[in-house]
Amino acid sequence: MARYRMSDGMIVDTDNASARWNEAADFDGRNFISRATGGQWDHEALYRSRRGRYYLESWSDWEGTHESAEWISKEEAARWLLLNNHDLPGDLKEVGDQVID
Numbered sequence: 151m152a153r154y155r156m157s158d159g160m161i162v163d164t165d166n167a168s169a170r171w172n173e174a175a176d177f178d179g180r181n182f183i184s185r186a187t188g189g190q191w192d193h194e195a196l197y198r199s200r201r202g203r204y205y206l207e208s209w210s211d212w213e214g215t216h217e218s219a220e221w222i223s224k225e226e227a228a229r230w231l232l233l234n235n236h237d238l239p240g241d242l243k244e245v246g247d248q249v250i251d
Contacts (some may be wrong), residue, residue, distance in 0.1 A: 152207065154219035162205060162219060167197040174234040185234050196222075196230050202241065206230070225249055 151165040164170070173186040173194050186194040191211045197219075198204055204227035209217040222230070228242045229249045238246045 152217060152219075154205075154207070154217075156205070156219065156221055158221070162197070162199055164197060164207065166200055168200050168202075169198040169239065171196045171231060171234065171236050186230065194230075196227060196234075198227075198239070 151163065153161055153163045155161055173184050175182040175184055177183075181190040183190050184193055187208075193209050193211075195207045196204060197207060203221060204224065205219050205221050207217065207219045209215070224242055224245045225248065228238055228245045231238055231242065232246070232250055
């Protein structure tokens, strides 16, 4: 469980999310590289809040870094999901056609 204060003052609790998606990782021969961040040390997970808003949780394996979360648009959520090989949930199917060619 993690709680974050969002830019609009709302508090999100990852345990209360209605959905969570993990980043995909590709093996480069030596390390697993996050598709979401492009690096081996930085990571992301996508959440849908109980109210249907999407947010990204970001964290790093580097010592001394802090976890964070930020709201993202439905278009950004659809891009993130498609990049990380997830099917789009029903509420993003319409914007999915706008973000993939």
